[in-house]
Amino acid sequence: MAETDIAIDIISPASTLSEFLEFDKSDFKPRPRLALRTLGIIALDVTVAAGAALGTFCLFHPVAEAASSSVIVTIAWLTLCMSFSFFERGLYAAPEIMSPRLNWRKMALSWLQAVAVGALLTFCFAAVADGVTAAPHGMARTLPGPWLPTLLLAGFVAISLARLACLRVDGGPASLNRTVIIGEPGSMHDLLLRIRSGRRRGFDVVGIFEHEKEPQDTAVATVAPLSARRSFLGLPLFSGLDALERMIRKDAVDTVLVALPWSAGEQARAIVQRVSMAPVNVYVYPGMNAFDIPPRRAASVFELPLLMACARPIDGWGAVIKRAEDIVLAIGLLVFIAPVMLAIAALIKLTSKGPIFFRQRRLGYNNRVIEVLKFRSMFAHLADADAHQQASRGDKRVTRVGAWLRKASLDELPQLLNVLKGDMSLVGPRPHALATTAGGLALQDAVPIYPSRHRVKPGITGWAQVNGYRGALDSVEKIVHRVNHDLYYIENWSLALDLKILWLTIKLIFADDNAF
Incomplete structure (x- = not known):
């Protein structure tokens, strides 16, 4: 097939x-990391604009005044207006971010609009708040004079040079x-x-x-x-x-x-x-x-x-959010459970010969082969790296410590390192070993659409697992249910769904009869 x-x-x-x-x-x-590049460009524009505003202010005023609240708030207004103006005129749209050249006209109009609106909002805010505090009144006094016209020119030049330098460093658009x-x-x-x-x-x-x-008839083909x-x-x-x-x-x-x-x-x-x-x-x-x-x-x-x-699932900003979720939660979990992992490693080393970790090749995102880490739960000389023989209840290859680890799913904890590496996600379809079968059939033969679950990164836990579909694949029906649940997750992914699955996983750690 x-x-x-x-x-x-x-x-x-x-x-x-x-x-x-x-x-x-x-x-x-x-493939370009469009969302991350967009965030980088936004951060660059904000930094350069704020720096240009502060630098030009210091040209006409004492440096000590730059630290006053009125100046800081005024520069913040101008910088915020620049971000909204650039966004509104499409300078942060994907075609502009990846464009081989700068749109000078659009940038000039956006910057002019940002400075004009920023100045207007500063005056309006100062007028409304006049008499309440001295800061707004000080804001209005910072705008008259040569600072604003100088900023209009210097800020545009600075942002343009920064954008050109960014294009040069990136080696051109992808x-x-x-x-x-x-x-x-x-x-x-x-x-x-x-x-x-x-x-x-x-x-x-x-x-x-x-x-x-x-093949066509050669007499007809011209x-x-x-x-x-x-x-x-x-x-x-x-x-x-x-x-x-x-x-x-x-x-x-x-x-x-x-x-x-x-x-x-x-x-x-x-x-x-x-x-x-x-x-x-x-x-x-x-x-x-x-x-x-x-x-x-x-x-x-x-x-x-x-x-x-x-449609490509979990793409764009969704992919950025999911990756941020993985990194933040994985680091937090590793710090929190580090003593537990050290204790498990010591138990494995003291109770059976062999390495602490078990490495197994599995199919991951886009059908790529990844190496998944687990705490070793079987005797080293009986381990099956490609899972030609799936683990079963009462499997004699499993050590005493390994049986406890598998029952509580603690043998999966080292996969947090796979998550940080980028091969896996906290939540996603569980990856299967290369030789895994269901009812004696290769998984692709049992379910023709099986590769569809590899459109996203595999996970430590998933929608199928929290709905009771884990354990040995001893029938085609079980893999069918798993694939159906995996595809539901892929088509309906959200941050809330990920958090729900993680919560249900915690509840199942010590109460899952399908774990052995």
């Missing part, structure tokens, strides 16, 4: 992938939305021209994939196969869905656009069903009314008529 091939491809050496695709890696840059198009030449040509002629930068097309067709050319409208050209899937698994693609004629509805359905199991956005170019895909959205996307068939 196709899903089984995915796991094999991921475990294969990287050289095999590069030889198969034959593309220049420089064309496929790492692709905002690394996009590939798969389909047939006519539809792809039309879609690519629409993208290039559009006013908004929504898709950075980095490659074209030919959809594999059934155009050479697309795969015979090395490029398509100046973009690298690849052949087949397998190549696309492998590139996605290398995290080189953010969005897939499916462009096929209406008569190829079944082929389009197959492409969408296969690609949607990976962490990418999938859009369908219109005109394919012969298949029934329930779109999440049927509207103009970046001024293009597209149907959204699948």
